[in-house]
Amino acid sequence: MLIFIENTPRTYAWGSRDALPDLLGLAPTGEPQAELWLGTHPGSPAHVAKASAGDRTLIDLVESDPELYGVDGGPLPFLLKVLAIGAPLSLQVHPDLEQAAAGYAAEEEAGVPRDAPHRNYGDPNHKPELLVALSEVRALSGFRPLTAARDELRLLAAAARRAGEHDGAEALEAVEARLRGADPETLRREFLVWAFSGDEIVGRALAALAAAVQGEESPLDPDRACVLRDLVASHPGDPGVLVSLLLHLVRLEPGEAVYLRARQMHAYLSGIAVEVMASSDNVLRAGLTPKHVDIAELCRIVDTGELAEPRFPCERVGRGLVAWRPDVPDFVLLRARLCDPEESMRAEAPEGSSPLVEVPAPHPLVLMVTSGRVRVERKAEGEHGLAEVASARRGQSLYVSAGDPVRLTGHGEVFLATVGE
Template sequence: MFVGITNTPRPYAWGSTTAIAELLGREPSGEPEAELWLGAHPGSPSVILDPTQTGGATDLAAWIAADPQTALGPFAASGRLPFLLKILAAASPLSLQAHPTPSQAAAGFARENALGVPLDAPHRNYKDAHPKPELIFALSPTFDALCGFRPLKEVRELVTGLLAAADALEDPQPQPIEDLLDSLSTGLRETFEWLITRGPGVPTLVALVSTLADTVPELAVARALAAEYPGDPGIVISLLLNHVTLTPGEALYLPAGNIHAYLGGLGVELMAASDNVLRGGLTPKHIDVPELLGVLDFTPVPVPYLTAETPAPGVSVFRPRVPDFVLYRVDADATVAITGPAIALCTSGAVTITGASSSSALARGSAAYVTPDEGSLHLSGGGTVFLATTGS
């Protein structure tokens, strides 16, 4: 069964006012449009276009709850769609954040339940018992992000270079930079903890790095962050992290423990259906430092590109090593086999998708939920489709 779905973009303040509308051929709302959610997450479940197909259910979450066997097939026992597909449009930086492992999520959710912390409490860390790995696929000419800790040697070289810039100020202030170098000698974790807790000297260091950012090219990211979040220690934390600029078709995979922040751009985001976020700066929201430190992986890593498989011309498959999701990008006649539920979104042209028992015609901006019994899907036409489904 193919079930037409839609949704209204989330109006988070950091969202673009035009990017999602332009991509999908819609009229802009006039407000920020940050994320379009396609899935069954209770925060914004997709709206079903024709409820007569789903026994009267008007959204995807309600239909899955009422008829999990039809909607989920082999995933019916879990009672949940394991992934969430989004279009994300960032006009300004998002918060620094990380997500827990499966065991951390389960333990944290149970712990906060036992303590009686309301699910909607602003200081609650774990809204569910699930992990939240995610990938981002760039659509805009550039998509900028911070992702994972850089090698300590690279960080020290960058900070050492700032000493000369600090000395050149009209009122030289090298001491805060020297303090940062001294902290780095103890390791990335210790430096991060000193910064995030606004330890001795950190406010002065943040102010100095914000000043230097106006003249030092290597501090372009810090300069943008200082403009959005003046005085935030995340300005200096950004120096510890990999900065990447994706071009269209490139993707990142962000596993549990990876600290990251999307800085700007339009992309397709696919993640496990969870709302567990541990924030680490660049936000007015709650930051639980001890819990964050327990979740973060401080091991330096290269930029976590996710390389596509190309099983056929016009088909790109982004397959991280998780069971929750796989992302297909299809812009040619092709066949894709699914073993679980899927969501298809057309971003250009028009495409017909034919399964085992029915078919669906998708035009630019339209989406459909595909039940697992459709099996092998044949896509034809002159458009581009992003297809999210479960991993193997």
């Protein structure tokens, strides 16, 4: 079955006011619209579009015939999102399966209300996630070598001293000293605890850093300086600004991706992107937020090892079709690029596109068109069956039940999330 689905964007303070309305072909509401959820997560399940008999969610659809619409008789193990990042998100970490199950059980036993602002675990599932940029996207992703953070802290301290801010320079030098030692993983964990300890050096260092990155004379790499200016403007005095120096800063071009394994610290900073994740909403925060920060629990679950390369490559799986396949069974993300047959014959087609893309569907697919208009077709079953056909434009989404492959034609770009291997 090819079923149109839709949802109302979620309004978080960090969202963009116009990016999601532009993608969906809707008028802006004036609110910051941050995320569009397309899945069966109970926090915001997608709805069957234009349902004839009242409102019907994708959960209702799966429960009406779990064998036809579900995965192993249950809801989708993945959640597809579109993110519109108008301001930096919190620094955050997601638990692995064992940590999520234990944390959820402990909070349930303690009677912590599921909607309590200090609750850490809303479900017993892990939350690895993969993000693919639709525009230029900036993100902090994974721990980088401590030497890089120490070098930047020394540059900031020197700039503060040249400006006559000797107290601030000493504070920044004290921060740098905390990152010296033989065991980087232990140093990072201890730094996280200290940054949120209330030590007055943290406040002095943050004030000195904020002053040092203003204007065009910042001693840092321009990208890092720009990010720090945004962070201190959005979250003045937040220890997460210092923590951000420990992380890789990544600038993604459209089509590039990052994969965020469970326990990996990260924060999205700006841009528009497609994201797929395990169906969970468990988040432990490490600053850059007014929300609850449980630094002890975060330090218990975070992986403080160094990440060699934050970008995650795709693989070509067919003409016009690429896949991002992380090492989890919950999801895989596919991208199809389609061109007109005439363009293909004249060798004028966009790179990596094809006039026809066939996508296997052994499990349900959630499909979203991010540019152009696409025809989705599944051949008829049996001698007298009728083929299923749907025409979807930019911003429209489909739920595709498991079955025979679907054929995509038209002109544009399509993302499809499905179950991993």
